[in-house]
Every structure is written in C-alpha cells, then in structure tokens.
Amino acid sequence: MSSDWPAYVQNLGKSARRASQQLATLTDAVRSRTLRTIAAALRDQTAALLAENAKDIEAAKQAELAAPLIARLQLTEKKVAAMAEGVEQIAAQVDPVGQTIEGYNRPNGLRIEKRRVPLGVVLFFYESRPNVTSDAAALCIKSGNAIILRGGKEAFHSNRKIVQIVADALKASEIDPAAVQFVESTDRTLVPLLLKQDKYIDLVIPRGGESLIRLVVKESTIPVLKHFTGNCHIYVDKATAGMEQQVVDICLNAKLSYTAACNAVEHLLFHKDVAPALLPKVCAALAAKGVEIRGDDRARSLFTAAKAATPEDWDTEYLALIAGVKVVDSLDEAVAHINEHGSHHTDAILTTDLSAANRFVQQVDSASVMINSSTRFADGGEYGLGAEIGISTDKMHARGPMGAMDLTTYKWVVTGAGHVR
Amino acid sequence: MSSDWPAYVQNLGKSARRASQQLATLTDAVRSRTLRTIAAALRDQTAALLAENAKDIEAAKQAELAAPLIARLQLTEKKVAAMAEGVEQIAAQVDPVGQTIEGYNRPNGLRIEKRRVPLGVVLFFYESRPNVTSDAAALCIKSGNAIILRGGKEAFHSNRKIVQIVADALKASEIDPAAVQFVESTDRTLVPLLLKQDKYIDLVIPRGGESLIRLVVKESTIPVLKHFTGNCHIYVDKATAGMEQQVVDICLNAKLSYTAACNAVEHLLFHKDVAPALLPKVCAALAAKGVEIRGDDRARSLFTAAKAATPEDWDTEYLALIAGVKVVDSLDEAVAHINEHGSHHTDAILTTDLSAANRFVQQVDSASVMINSSTRFADGGEYGLGAEIGISTDKMHARGPMGAMDLTTYKWVVTGAGHVR
Numbered sequence: 085m086s087s088d089w090p091a092y093v094q095n096l097g098k099s100a101r102r103a104s105q106q107l108a109t110l111t112d113a114v115r116s117r118t119l120r121t122i123a124a125a126l127r128d129q130t131a132a133l134l135a136e137n138a139k140d141i142e143a144a145k146q147a148e149l150a151a152p153l154i155a156r157l158q159l160t161e162k163k164v165a166a167m168a169e170g171v172e173q174i175a176a177q178v179d180p181v182g183q184t185i186e187g188y189n190r191p192n193g194l195r196i197e198k199r200r201v202p203l204g205v206v207l208f209f210y211e212s213r214p215n216v217t218s219d220a221a222a223l224c225i226k227s228g229n230a231i232i233l234r235g236g237k238e239a240f241h242s243n244r245k246i247v248q249i250v251a252d253a254l255k256a257s258e259i260d261p262a263a264v265q266f267v268e269s270t271d272r273t274l275v276p277l278l279l280k281q282d283k284y285i286d287l288v289i290p291r292g293g294e295s296l297i298r299l300v301v302k303e304s305t306i307p308v309l310k311h312f313t314g315n316c317h318i319y320v321d322k323a324t325a326g327m328e329q330q331v332v333d334i335c336l337n338a339k340l341s342y343t344a345a346c347n348a349v350e351h352l353l354f355h356k357d358v359a360p361a362l363l364p365k366v367c368a369a370l371a372a373k374g375v376e377i378r379g380d381d382r383a384r385s386l387f388t389a390a391k392a393a394t395p396e397d398w399d400t401e402y403l404a405l406i407a408g409v410k411v412v413d414s415l416d417e418a419v420a421h422i423n424e425h426g427s428h429h430t431d432a433i434l435t436t437d438l439s440a441a442n443r444f445v446q447q448v449d450s451a452s453v454m455i456n457s458s459t460r461f462a463d464g465g466e467y468g469l470g471a472e473i474g475i476s477t478d479k480m481h482a483r484g485p486m487g488a489m490d491l492t493t494y495k496w497v498v499t500g501a502g503h504v505r
Numbered sequence: 506m507s508s509d510w511p512a513y514v515q516n517l518g519k520s521a522r523r524a525s526q527q528l529a530t531l532t533d534a535v536r537s538r539t540l541r542t543i544a545a546a547l548r549d550q551t552a553a554l555l556a557e558n559a560k561d562i563e564a565a566k567q568a569e570l571a572a573p574l575i576a577r578l579q580l581t582e583k584k585v586a587a588m589a590e591g592v593e594q595i596a597a598q599v600d601p602v603g604q605t606i607e608g609y610n611r612p613n614g615l616r617i618e619k620r621r622v623p624l625g626v627v628l629f630f631y632e633s634r635p636n637v638t639s640d641a642a643a644l645c646i647k648s649g650n651a652i653i654l655r656g657g658k659e660a661f662h663s664n665r666k667i668v669q670i671v672a673d674a675l676k677a678s679e680i681d682p683a684a685v686q687f688v689e690s691t692d693r694t695l696v697p698l699l700l701k702q703d704k705y706i707d708l709v710i711p712r713g714g715e716s717l718i719r720l721v722v723k724e725s726t727i728p729v730l731k732h733f734t735g736n737c738h739i740y741v742d743k744a745t746a747g748m749e750q751q752v753v754d755i756c757l758n759a760k761l762s763y764t765a766a767c768n769a770v771e772h773l774l775f776h777k778d779v780a781p782a783l784l785p786k787v788c789a790a791l792a793a794k795g796v797e798i799r800g801d802d803r804a805r806s807l808f809t810a811a812k813a814a815t816p817e818d819w820d821t822e823y824l825a826l827i828a829g830v831k832v833v834d835s836l837d838e839a840v841a842h843i844n845e846h847g848s849h850h851t852d853a854i855l856t857t858d859l860s861a862a863n864r865f866v867q868q869v870d871s872a873s874v875m876i877n878s879s880t881r882f883a884d885g886g887e888y889g890l891g892a893e894i895g896i897s898t899d900k901m902h903a904r905g906p907m908g909a910m911d912l913t914t915y916k917w918v919v920t921g922a923g924h925v926r
Contacts, residue, residue, distance in 0.1 A: 105844070109867055188889070194878060196888055203900050204870070282722075286900050301703075305722050307729070307901045330923035337925035423526070445918050446530055449625070457615060457921025466926070467617055467917065468609070479624050479707050479914040480728045481902040493900040496888065497866050500878025502751035504758035505887070 086271065093277040096232055097284030099262035100205045104230040106260050108202050112179035114257060119175035119222050121253040123168040126218065129249055130164045136245040137214065144238055152344070157212050157238055167218045167246075170471055174222040177470050180489040181228045195499040200492045202228030204286040207278060208473075209300065211292045212236035217246045221264045223473050225254075227491040230263045232285070234278070236292075237270035244268070279304040287491075291474050309481060311474040314346040314429030315401040316459045319418040319444065320362055321435035322355040328362060330456065331434050335366045337458040338432070340373055344403045346475060347430050347452075347462040351398065351408040353418045359386055359411045367409060375405045382411035398425040415440055419447045426450065429477055430462040430484075451477060451484035507692065514698040517653055518705030520683035521626045525651035527681050529623050533600035535678060540596035540643050542674040544589040547639065550670055551585045557666040558635065565659055573765070578633050578659055588639045588667075591892055595643040598891045601910040602649045616920040621913045623649030625707040628699060629894075630721065632713045633657035638667045642685045644894050646675075648912040651684045653706070655699070657713075658691035665689070700725040708912075712895050730902060732895040735767040735850030736822040737880045740839040740865065741783055742856035743776035749783060751877065752855050756787045758879045759853070761794055765824045767896060768851050768873075768883040772819065772829040774839045780807055780832045788830060796826045803832035819846040836861055840868045850898055851875065851883035851905075872898060872905035 086092075107115075126133070137159040144154050180200060187197040206229050210216050217235055224231035235243040247266040254261045267274060279288065282305045290300040291311045301308055318338060320331055338349035354363045359382070367377045367387040377383075378397050379390035390409060397408045398421070412418045415433075422431050432454035433444040441455045452462040462484065464472025469487030476482045482490035507513075528536075547554070558580040565575050601621060608618040627650050631637045638656055645652035656664040668687040675682045688695060700709065703726045711721040712732045722729050739759060741752055759770035775784045780803070788798045788808040798804075799818050800811035811830060818829045819842070833839045843852050853875035854865040862876045873883040883905065885893025890908030897903045903911035 105868070105870070108870075190887070190889060194882060194887070301726050307899065309901075327923065333925055334923065341926055441920075445916075447526070449526070449529075450916070452917040452919060455918075455920040457919055457924035458926050460926040461615060461919055461921070461924065462917070466611070466615070468611060478728065480730075483914050484917045493904050495866075495871070496873040496883070496905045497876075498873060498878055498882055499862075499876045500882070502748065502755065503878035503882065504754055505762055505879050505881040 089271070089274055089277055093274060093281060096265055096267070096278070097205070097281035100230040100232055100265060101284040103260035103262040104202065104204045107225070107228045107230060107263055110228065110259070112181070114259075115225055115228065116175040118253055118257040118259060119171050119225060121256055122218070122222065122250055123171040123175070125249045125253055126164055126168040126171065126246075130161055133164055133242065133245050133249070134159055134161070136241040139241040140239055149238065153212065153238070157214070157242075159214055159242060163215060167215045170215070170219055171222040174219075174226050174471050174488065177226060177488060180226070180492050185494055192503065193501070194503050197497040197499075198494050199497050201495045203491055203493050205230045205232065205284060206491065207232045207234070207285045207288045207306065209234050209288070209290040209292060209296060210236065212238040214239045214242040214246060216291075217243045218250070219471050220473055221247070221250050223471055223488050223491060225263065227488045229491050232265050232267065232278070234267040240270060275299070276303045279306060282306045289474055309474070309476050309486070310478050312427055312429070312477040313401055313403070314477075315351070315399065315425065315427040316347060316349045316429055317351045317353060317422050317426055317431045318349050318459065319353045319415070319422070319431070319433045320355060320358060321415060321433055321437060321440050322357040323435045323437035323440060324358055324362065325436065327434065327436060327456070328365070331362055332366055332369050334432070334434060334456070334458050336369055336373065338460055339370060339375060339407055341458070341460050343405060345460065347459050348403065349407070349432075349459050350400070350402050351410065351425075353410050353412050353421060354383070355415070355418070356382070356411050356413055359383070363387055363409065363411070370407055375407050377407055377409055379409040380411065383409040386411070401427065415443060419444065423449050427477060429475070430454065430459045432457065432459050451475070510692070510695055510698055514695060514702060517686055517688070517699070518626070518702035521651040521653055521686060522705040524681040524683040525623065525625045528646070528649045528651060528684055531649065531680070533602070535680075536646055536649065537596040539674055539678040539680060540592050540646060542677055543639070543643065543671055544592040544596070546670045546674055547585055547589040547592065551582055554585060554663065554666050554670070555580055555582070557662040560662040561660055570659065574633065574659070578635070578663075580635055580663060584636060588636045591636070591640055592643040595640075595647050595892050595909065598647060598909060601647070601913050606915055613924065614922065615924050618918040619915050620918050622916045624912055624914050626651045626653065626705060627912065628653045628655070628706045628709045628727065630655050630709070630711040630713060630717060631657065633659040635660045635663040635667060637712075638664045639671070640892050641894055642668070642671050644892055644909050644912060646684065648909045650912050653686050653688065653699070655688040655696075661691060696720070697724045700727060703727045710895055730895070730897050730907070731899050733848055733850070733898040734822050734824070735769075735898075736772070736820065736846065736848040737768060737770045737850055738772045738774060738843045738847055738852045739770050739880065740774045740833075740836070740843070740852070740854050741776060741779060742836060742854055742858060742861050743778040744856045744858035744861060745779055745783065746857065748855065748857060748877070749786070752783055753787055753790050755853070755855060755877070755879050757790055757794065759881055760791060760796060760828055762879070762881050764826060766881065768880050769824065770828070770853070770880050771821070771823050772831065772846075774831050774833050774842060775804070776836070776839070777803070777832050777834055780804070784808055784830065784832070791828055796828050798828055798830055800830045801832065804830040807832070822848065836864060840865065844870050847871065848898060850896070851880045853878065853880050872896070
C-alpha cells in the first residue's frame with residue numbers, strides 16, 4: 085500500500101463533499117445544460133475516446149480475457165453515440181430535486197414540509213463496461229450528487245478519458261470538477277480506505293460480483309446499497325388452461341433474450357397437475373435452443389433428456405444456457421422454494437387464477453413480482469425510470485430498479501412564527 | 506461466550522423470519538385488534554409489571570445508578586397507562602402496508618405498481634426506558650414486521666414482562682409469538698453474532714450512546730439506521746427587527762424545555778450586526794435559568810460572564826445546562842459552521858428575511874431545518890407521525906423522525922398478459 089493513499093482517499097472524499105454542497109444549490113437548468121455539454125463532447129471526442137479504449141482492449145487481449153468480457157469492454161462509434169444519447173435522455177428527465185413529498189399544517193399552525201434533496205456523495209464500484217461511467221456520472225449530476233467512480237481495472241484508460249470529458253464540461257459550467265472524480269489507481273488496498281470515509285461519503289453502490297459486494301459490506305462504515313445478481317424463477321401454476329403457448333414463449337424469452345442479464349430466469353417450477361403436459365414442451369423448446377436442463381426426479385421422469393440437479397443447483401444463478409426444472413405440489417411449495425433459494429430479485433407466476441396471482445404477489449419476498457410476463461422486464465428502462473444506476477436487492481431506501489429519484493433523500497422543512505413547545 | 510450462543514442467535518433470526526412471513530399476510534384488522542389486546546393486557550397486568558420493574562429499580566439502586574437514569578427506568582401506574590394508550594394510538598393509525606405508492610401502465614400495456622410492504626425483521630437496540638419496548642413492538646406489529654428486542658440490561662425484568670404480555674396477545678390472535686422476541690441474556694458477546702444474521706434480519710436500529718452505534722456500524726453486515734443524538738444550532742440572522750422577544754423565547758425554549766432531549770439546542774450563532782443588542786439579552790435570560798454560557802472572543806466581549814469556549818465545545822452535544830455562543834460575520838459563515846460542527850439533526854434560523862430563510866434551508870445539510878420555531882419540534886409526534894421508532898440521522902431510507910411508515914419497503918408488482926421482451 086502506498087503511504088500516500090490515506091491522504092489521497094481523504095482528499096477525494098473532502099473535495100467531493102465540497103462539490104456536493106455546490107451542486108445542491110444549482111438549478112436544474114444548469115445541471116441539465118451541463119449534461120448536454122457532456123453529450124456533445126462525447127460525440128466530438130469520439131476518436132480520442134476510441135484511442136484510449138484501444139489501449140484497454142490491447143491489454144485485455146494480452147491478458148487473454150474471455151471474448152464476452154472483451155466485447156463488453158469494446159467501444160465503437162455507435163456505442164459512444166448511444167452513451168451521448170443516454171446522457172441527453174437523463175438531462176431531459178423531470179428534476180428529482182426539490183419536489184415536495186408531503187406538506188401539511190399542524191394544529192398549532194406549524195407548517196411541515198418533506199422536501200426531496202440530493203443524497204450528497206455517492207461512491208460507485210462497477211465492472212468493465214465504460215458506458216456505465218457516463219450513465220452514473222450523468223445520473224449523479226442530474227440528481228445534484230457528487231460521485232466517486234471506481235471502475236473495473238480493465239476499462240481504466242476508457243474511464244479516465246470519459247471522466248476527463250465530464251470534468252471539462254463541469255468546468256465550462258463553473259461547477260467544481262470534484263463533482264465527478266475517478267479513482268486514479270487500480271490498487272486494491274485503496275478500497276478499505278475508501279469505505280471508511282463515512283464523514284464525506286453518504287452511500288456506496290457496489291455493482292459487480294458477489295465477492296466484491298461481500299467485501300464492501302464487510303469493510304464499509306458507509307451505508308451500502310447492494311446490487312446482487314438474480315436467481316430468478318418462473319412458477320407455472322396449475323391454472324394455465326388456454327395459455328400454454330404463452331407459457332412456452334415467456335419461459336424462452338426469460339431464459340434466452342439476454343441470458344447473462346440478472347433478470348434472466350434460472351429456474352422453472354411446474355405445478356404437478358400441469359407438469360405432464362407443459363414441462364416436456366417447455367424443456368424441449370429450451371433444449372432446442374441449446375439450453376441444458378437440470379431436473380429433480382419428477383422433472384426427469386417427464387423430460388428424460390434432463391440431467392439430475394444437485395442441491396446446489398437450486399441456489400445457483402447460472403447466467404448461462406442452463407435451466408433448473410422442478411415439479412411442485414402446490415403454490416405454497418413454489419413460494420417456499422423461491423423464498424428459500426431465490427435471491428429476492430425477480431420472480432414470476434404464470435396463471436389464469438386471480439387468487440393464485442394475489443397470493444404469489446403477497447407472499448414472494450422479491451423486489452419485482454411478475455404476473456404473466458417475462459422476468460426480463462425488471463429493468464429501469466422498462467419501468468419508465470429512464471437510465472438506472474443499478475437494481476437494488478436491498479429492502480432499505482430503494483428496491484429493484486433505481487433511477488435518479490433513488491439518489492435523493494429528503495429534508496424536513498418546518499416553518500413557524502415564533503413557535504415554542 | 507456461551508458455546509450455545511451461535512445456535513441461539515440463529516434460531517432467533519430464523520423464527521423471526523418465519524413469523525414475519527405470516528405477519529405480511531395478515532389484514533390490518535387482525536394486526537390492530539392484537540394491539541388493542543396488548544393495551545388491555547398492559548392495564549390488567551399493571552401490578553405484575555410494576556413488581557418486575559421493582560426488581561430492576563432495586564438492582565439499579567444497588568448498582569448506584571444516577572438518579573435521572575433510575576427515574577427513566579421507574580414505571581408507575583400512570584406510565585403503564587400511558588404505554589397502553591400509546592399502543593392504542595398506534596392501532597388507530599392508517600395501515601402503512603399495501604398502499605400503492607405509484608401505479609401506471611407502460612406503452613406496451615404492462616401494468617407497473619409500486620406497493621408498500623413490510624420490511625421483514627427488525628433488530629432493535631435501545632436503552633433503559635421500558636415504554637420503548639411496548640412502542641417498538643406495537644410499531645412493528647402495526648407495520649407487519651417481526652422484531653427482535655435488545656433493551657438496556659438495567660430494564661431486563663421490566664422488558665421481559667412486557668414482551669411476555671405481547672406474546673400472550675399474539676398467541677390469542679393466532680399469530681406466531683416469534684413476531685416479537687426478546688434477547689434473553691444481557692451478555693455482550695451476543696451482539697456481534699446478532700449483527701451477522703443478514704440472512705434473517707433486514708434492518709438494525711440502534712438507539713443509544715454513540716459508542717454503541719459505532720460498534721453496531723462496525724460489526725453489522727445488516728443495514729443500520731443510525732439514531733445519533735443531536736448537536737443542534739440556532740442561527741439568529743441580522744434581519745430580526747421586531748422579533749427580539751421571539752428570539753429570546755425560542756432560544757430559552759429550545760435549551761430548557763427538555764435539556765436532555767436530542768432536539769434541544771446546544772449552540773447559538775448570532776449575526777454580528779444584531780449580536781450587540783440580542784446576544785447579551787439571550788445569554789442573560791439563559792444564565793438566569795442556570796445555563797452556563799461558553800463563548801468565543803466576540804461573544805465574551807458582549808457578555809462578560811461567559812466562559813471561554815474551547816475548540817472542542819463546538820463539536821459537543823452537552824445535553825446539559827450549557828450553551829456555546831458565537832458571533833458570525835454572515836449567514837454563509839453560520840451555514841459553514843453548522844455543516845462542519847453540527848450532527849445534521851436539527852438546526853434553526855430566526856429571521857424576517859425570506860431570502861435568508863430560503864438559503865439556510867437549502868444549504869444546511871440537516872434532517873430537520875426550522876424557520877422561526879424551536880428545535881424542540883423535531884419529533885414524530887409533533888410532525889404528526891404518531892409514535893416514533895427513532896429519529897434517523899442517516900440520509901438513506903428514512904431521515905429525521907421515523908414512524909410506522911418508515912418500517913416499510915416496497916415491491917414492484919408487474920402484470921402482463923403474456924408479455925415478452
């Protein structure tokens with residue numbers, strides 16, 4: 085560990101706090117204009133950004149990173165244009181700051197108002213997609229927060245360039261560039277130091293593998309909003325007469341439309357009454373698309389090509405062309421299985437029975453509960469939040485997809501006329 | 506540490522989680538009826554409760570606890586009646602569960618609803634007032650949460666009896682009594698074990714001294730809502746012509762109406778233009794009531810009876826008959842002082858100038874910001890929240906006074922008709 089790190093980290097926090105105090109007083113006109121300047125600069129400097137990105141790609145190839153990882157890292161003119169467009173969309177959103185959440189007069193004439201204000205300073209850990217850098221910076225500027233970015237080391241050069249573009253735009257708007265800072269080292273010993281800056285940082289959002297998130301939770305004295313990935317389920321209820329084709333379509337969509345997404349389905353539960361008819365049909369359709377089926381004994385008796393699932397399978401988020409399949413005796417057994425083995429991210433019921441749908445919604449303890457739709461809809465864009473900073477698997481503060489509004493807190497503003505108690 | 510503790514603690518968490526799943530499905534009629542049963546039982550069993558309380562008082566006297574502490578511990582018929590009434594008031598509140606926070610249709614026809622649901626399981630640390638036990642249990646039952654109570658060891662017998670009364674009422678309503686559990690030991694080695702039960706516990710609320718809260722934050726892998734006490738300020742602006750008597754009244758009320766409360770004022774800041782007229786008047790009135798004044802140099806030149814304040818004074822929450830007094834050159838200096846030295850709890854401005862009031866409200870980074878009223882109003886009851894579980898000094902999830910609503914989260918309920926993405 086560099087002996088300079090403690091001072092470096094404290095300075096990051098202090099300067100971010102100072103910048104956040106300025107940001108909190110800016111109008112949305114200034115914040116949104118700055119975002120449009122950033123978008124324009126991303127377009128203007130595409131070539132320079134691609135040159136920096138090429139350094140990351142070269143290093144990734146030399147380190148023999150897997151092809152899908154390199155693909156996520158790689159920027160193109162089209163991807164940079166999409167980044168710029170994303171920033172403009174965030175600029176166009178309704179201002180999340182200053183809204184009155186509640187306002188009322190008390191019997192003694194005191195006026196009470198609960199008013200939305202920025203959180204302050206956000207520390208954001210994320211992996212290797214460079215577009216996340218511009219999205220996160222834009223969401224924080226829009227919501228009046230300062231942000232400290234710590235991206236994956238694979239994207240170091242790309243991220244540094246993006247943050248430089250952002251800093252130039254901030255300066256042009258006479259905003260303290262410390263509003264968006266980038267941790268200028270990939271040294272891991274910095275991480276525990278950052279996580280102790282509770283005097284200056286209000287929130288940590290770690291997006292990444294489970295081990296990173298566990299480390300952050302263990303070391304942090306700052307509140308953490310976790311973004312664990314999803315072990316999502318679809319339960320096919322006994323009341324599915326007439327919707328057999330929907331069952332097949334939804335299971336295929338949820339597994340295959342983006343298999344590596346956290347809202348992709350991993351496990352399918354079939355009620356015993358409909359399993360003989362539906363389970364083989366769904367499994368055959370998945371297998372035809374290259375999905376490996378792992379089943380419990382009853383599932384395997386209905387779809388003999390299935391491998392035997394191990395107990396670990398039910399707790400596993402595959403993010404791959406694998407699906408666990410199980411037959412259950414009742415809706416209660418499905419709910420109990422999901423609450424025990426799921427990750428409280430997104431779970432769906434397919435049914436025509438209103439009462440079954442209501443019980444499932446009430447009892448499944450997940451951020452998103454879907455009725456007759458694909459788990460893939462659990463997404464900030466699909467929910468109409470605009471860009472998302474993450475999908476919270478926590479229950480505190482924000483749950484499920486998080487947009488700019490979820491980066492705010494509130495302040496009680498109490499107005500009297502000489503009131504004493 | 507007892508070798509049985511890990512199993513004991515895990516069982517507390519597991520059974521609370523199980524009970525919370527039942528609670529989440531109950532109607533408000535059942536939850537509120539149970540609360541009324543608890544209130545009746547508190548009244549019926551007053552004598553037995555006072556007998557248990559006498560054991561705590563006897564032990565406290567033998568341990569030579571300070572008189573104010575014993576006074577807080579002591580129950581009387583009147584205090585038990587107030588506890589019962591508090592539980593009934595919580596029963597009468599609007600059901601916080603099941604409310605639709607937002608609901609809308611997406612362009613593709615998907616119906617999105619953000620619905621309020623219980624958090625799950627709350628772990629609550631608190632000090633020696635036994636009435637907090639019935640309040641906290643009632644707030645959690647009302648909001649459909651299970652709670653694990655860990656009260657101050659001084660109130661052990663009183664708290665155990667209250668929880669037994671609650672458990673009997675739960676059983677009479679056919680609710681799993683694990684909904685409200687009491688840690689049956691005052692052994693401190695239990696605490697770190699409890700704080701690792703993130704699989705079963707959703708939220709920790711520590712109410713108590715700063716060292717307890719720091720310990721909880723350090724050890725916990727569960728989200729923590731902190732309830733630090735308050736270093737509160739009043740800033741007397743230069744625009745106070747015509748409100749001189751209000752300034753005196755508010756400063757006295759904020760300091761003296763309940764000196765040991767977290768919303769009592771600790772430090773008074775006077776704008777230099779009005780300090781010569783107002784500072785001596787306020788300080789003399791406080792001193793006449795026995796308050797020791799500690800001032801900076803300029804304050805001492807205006808009120809010579811003041812002692813010299815040390816740099817530590819400005820960071821100190823006295824909770825005693827002491828007030829720090831300082832002269833500032835501007836509103837900006839007052840805001841900077843409050844944001845640097847305050848505890849982000851409650852701070853007030855006294856002014857007739859609308860623009861000064863607005864700047865103060867926008868720039869002071871505190872949970873409650875008061876205009877022309879006493880800091881003592883920062884309270885769940887005064888804000889109309891009903892009983893409060895605490896006053897959060899955090900910015901995440903809930904800020905300032907927290908009522909039953911703040912013990913809920915939400916769930917995204919998404920309804921489609923075979924929607925795929």
